[in-house]
Amino acid sequence: MVGWRRCLSTSVTFTPVSGKGRLKIPLMKSPSHLGHFTSRVNRMYNEDRYSAGVLDVNGSKIFNFNIFDGHGGGQCSDFLTDNLSQHVENANGLAAVDEAGDKPREKLIKTYAKNVGGYWKRWFRHRKQNFAGMAKSGVQLSKIDHSSDLGMRIPMSFLEADYAFFGQEDNRSGSTCTSVFLQTIFSEDGASGTKESYYFGRKTVSLLSVAQVGDTKAILVDKNGDAHALTEAHHPSNPLEASRLRKYAANFFMTDSFGEERFISLANTRAFGDVEFKQMGVTAEPDISQYIIGDGQVIRHKLTADEIKNYTVGGLGGDESFLVLCTDGVTGVLTDQEIADIVMVHVNMKGTPRATPQVGAEEVIKFVEYVGGDDNATCMVIRLSGWGHWPIEDRTGELRQQRMNDGRRSDR
Helix, strand or coil, X not given: CCCCCCCCECEEEECECCCCCCEEEEHHHCCCCEEEEEECCCCCCCCEEEEEEEEEECCEEEEXXXXXXXXXXXXXXXXXXXXXXXXXXXXXXXXXXXXXXXXXXHHHHHHHHHHCCCHHHHHHHCHHHHHHHHXXXXXXXXXCCCCCCHHHHHHHHHHHHHHHHHCCCCCCCEEXXXXXXXXXXXXXXXXXXXXXXXXXXXXXXXXXXXXXECCCEEEEECCCCCEEECCCCCCCCCHHHHHHHHXXXXXXXXXXXXXXXXXXXXXXXXXXXXHHHHHHCCECCCEEEEEEEECHHHHHHHCCHHHHHHHCHHHCCCCCCEEEEECHHXXXXXXXXXXXXXXXXXXXXXXXXCCCHHXXXXXXXXXXXXXXXXXXXXXXXXXXXXXXXXXXCCCCHHHHHHHHHHHHHHHC
C-alpha cells in the first residue's frame, strides 16, 4: 500500500498582490470556474464518478480533473476517485526519466508480467522501447522554457493505481477514465491581479495534458465555439486497438446483437479493473495527448507559427472557451457540438454572471434526461481563459429541437 505524503489539495489559493491574506476556494464549490453534474438517468444505480484537485508535482501546481464511468459495480470508480490523483502526484520514482526511474518502473512491470502474465509478458520484453516512448515530451517550445515528466508520470501511475485496485477485497468491477492536467508554463507578471497565475487567467499560457482510458471523453470548445474531440474511444472497432489485441487474443473478438464489435464481453478494450481480462490486454495504459492553451495574444508572441499549428487545438492559437469531460451516457445521446452549444446558448441567454459552468453542466444532463438517455450521464465543464467570448450562434438548435419533439412524442 502506498503511503501518501499528504492529503490531495482540492482547493485553489489566491494571494492578493498586497500580500495581505489568502483566499482558499474549494474547486468543487466554484461554480463560476467548474461545473459538475451527474444523473443515474433510468438506471438503478449511478456508477459514474468524478474528481478535481491540485497536484504538487516537482514544486509546480497542476490542476487535475477526472471523470470515471464504472461498470460491474461502483467499487473501481470509487477507488479511482479516492486514489488516482494521489498516485499521479506521488509517482516521482516512477516518473524519473534517468536511470533512477528504471528500477521502480521495471519492478512494476515485472510484477504485472509475473502475476498477470499474457499481454504483460510481451510488454515486459519490450519495456525499454515502451519506456523510451513515454519519456519523449509531446511539446517542445523554443521561447518558453518548461519541463514536464507527465508523459512518463501519468501512464506509470495509472498502471500502479490499477494494480493497487487488484488488492481490494471486491475487485470484480471496472472503470473507464478521462483525466486532464492543466499546468501554467508562462504568465506575464501581475497579469491576473494576484501572485498566482492559473490556467483560466488572461495573459497566461498553459500545458494541457489529456489521458484517456476507455470511452469517456474530453471535448475542447475553441474561441469560435467549435467543439474539438481530444480523445478517441478504446473500442474493439478502433483499428489500433484491434491490432494491439489480436496479437494476444484474436479469438475473443465478437459482434453483439446490435452489430457492435466487442472484445470478449466488454465494449471497451482499455479500462481500470476488469481483473480477469488483464492478461488478454484490457489495460489501464492511457493514450496521452498534449496541447498549448491560453491567452491568444501571448501565444502569438511566445510561440512560432509552426508551434501554434502543431500544439494549439485546431491550430487556432489560444483563447479557448472551455473544456468538457463527460461519460458515454452523454456522448451516446448528443454530438460534441450539441454539448458545446447547450452550454453556450445558456450563457448567451442569461449572461456570464448567472450562466456559470455549473449551469452549463446541469443543462447538458437535463437535456439527456429529457430526450431519453438510457445510461448514467455525467458532465464536467471547465472554464478556460476565453469563457464567454464566443460568437452568438447556435449551430445545432434545430437538431436539439427535433430531439425534444421526438422525446415528447415517445412519452405519449
